[in-house]
Structure formats: structure tokens, C-alpha cells
Amino acid sequence: AQSVTQPDIHITVSEGASLELRCNYSYGATPYLFWYVQSPGQGLQLLLKYFSGDTLVQGIKGFEAEFKRSQSSFNLRKPSVHWSDAAEYFCAVANNAGNMLTFGGGTRLMVKP
Amino acid sequence: EAGVAQSPRYKIIEKRQSVAFWCNPISGHATLYWYQQILGQGPKLLIQFQNNGVVDDSQLPKDRFSAERLKGVDSTLKIQPAKLEDSAVYLCASTVKWASDEQFFGPGTRLTVL
Numbered sequence: 001a002q003s004v005t006q007p008d009i010h011i012t013v014s015e016g017a018s019l020e021l022r023c024n025y026s027y028g029a030t031p032y033l034f035w036y037v038q039s040p041g042q043g044l045q046l047l048l049k050y051f052s053g054d055t056l057v058q059g060i061k062g063f064e065a066e067f068k069r070s071q072s073s074f075n076l077r078k079p080s081v082h083w084s085d086a087a088e089y090f091c092a093v094a095n096n097a098g099n100m101l102t103f104g105g106g107t108r109l110m111v112k113p
Numbered sequence: 114e115a116g117v118a119q120s121p122r123y124k125i126i127e128k129r130q131s132v133a134f135w136c137n138p139i140s141g142h143a144t145l146y147w148y149q150q151i152l153g154q155g156p157k158l159l160i161q162f163q164n165n166g167v168v169d170d171s172q173l174p175k176d177r178f179s180a181e182r183l184k185g186v187d188s189t190l191k192i193q194p195a196k197l198e199d200s201a202v203y204l205c206a207s208t209v210k211w212a213s214d215e216q217f218f219g220p221g222t223r224l225t226v227l
Contacts (some may be wrong), residue, residue, distance in 0.1 A: 043219060044216075045218075050214065090155050094213050099168060103156045104155050113135075
């Protein structure tokens with residue numbers, strides 16, 4: 001069975017600073033990997049996903065993530081954080097049958113003015 | 114395009130009572146999911162339907178939880194009887210077909226069991 005670990009429960013960054021959220025997964029084959037964002041009072045929204053090919057994927061709202069097979073990681077990055085990015089971020093993995101989406105515990109991002 | 118609809122948005126019940134949640138997925142989406150999200154945790158998949166068949170329900174506590182998706186469209190999740198530890202947000206999501214497709218999530222139903 002696959003699993004996802006997000007080591008950082010909370011992260012605080014200053015507005016305009018760069019951001020990296022960590023995600024480590026466990027799965028025997030090449031997984032499908034996702035990042036979702038959950039803003040207060042709103043539903044989960046897909047930021048980006050990786051299936052195959054280029055290991056650097058671009059998403060919405062200026063986010064990107066890099067798949068590193070050797071490290072079993074799929075870290076999310078943004079070069080300059082905006083106050084509106086404050087939210088909870090979830091990394092998730094699906095098996096290679098396209099089923100069983102498993103979420104990590106989430107990282108809560110706070111943005112200082 | 115209308116999103117995933119869920120009702121009710123909030124529900125408060127006493128332990129040992131029963132409760133039901135309803136979900137209407139995006140039109141044309143074959144696959145429907147129910148997740149449980151306990152405060153401070155990520156969503157946990159309870160059950161996955163493709164059309165009106167169950168793809169996976171390995172994490173559904175079947176002694177108290179049940180779900181159905183009659184006619185392959187909307188779905189109902191029931192808890193009977195509820196326990197204190199069932200307090201959570203219950204999220205419904207749908208995809209065109211696979212979990213590898215983008216999942217569109219509903220706003221959730223926040224359940225409080227007293």
C-alpha cells in the first residue's frame with residue numbers, strides 16, 4: 001500500500017519569500033503524484049499533478065513541483081509567496097491503476113506581511 | 114459547470130444516533146469518492162464507486178458505515194450508530210473516470226457527534 005509523509009506540519013514565510021513544502025511518498029512503482037490546496041472554508045483544489053515525463057511540473061497560481069525518484073520526493077515550490085497563499089497543502093499519491101488516492105497529513109502555510 | 118454538491122453542510126447528533134450524507138457529483142463523472150477528514154489530518158478515502166459499482170471500500174468501517182450509489186449518479190453515506198470518533202468533515206469528490214484524473218471536491222459535511 002502506498003503512503004505519503006509531509007514532514008512539516010506548519011510553515012511560516014514572509015510575503016515575497018520563496019517557499020518549499022516537502023513531500024515523501026512510498027510506493028513500489030511509479031506513482032501518480034498530486035498537490036492539493038485547501039483554503040479556509042473552501043474545498044480542496046488541485047494545484048498540479050505528475051504522471052510521467054518531465055520531472056518538473058508546473059501548476060496553477062505559480063506553483064511547481066519536482067519529482068525525484070531517487071529520493072521518493074515530490075516537493076512543492078513557489079518563488080514568491082503571496083498573502084493569499086496561506087492555506088493547508090496536501091500531497092497525495094494514487095497507485096498506477098489510477099485508484100486509491102492517499103493523502104499526506106498536510107502542511108499549514110502561514111504568510112507574514 | 115456546476116460543482117460537486119453535498120448536503121447537509123453541518124450536522125450535530127448524539128452518539129448512537131444515525132446520520133446520512135448526500136452527494137451529487139459533477140454531471141458525467143463516472144467515479145465518486147467519499148473521504149473522511151478528521152481535524153488536523155489529511156482526507157482518508159472511505160469508498161470509491163465507478164458508476165454504481167464499488168471499486169474499493171477497504172477503509173470503510175462496515176460495521177457502522179454504509180454507502181450506495183444507485184443509478185450511478187448521486188450517492189448517500191450513512192453512519193449507524195455514530196460514535197464520538199466519527200466527528201469529522203465528510204468530503205465527496207468525483208472524477209471523469211480515474212483517481213489519476215483531477216478530483217473535484219465538494220464543500221463537505223461537518224459532523225459533530227456529542
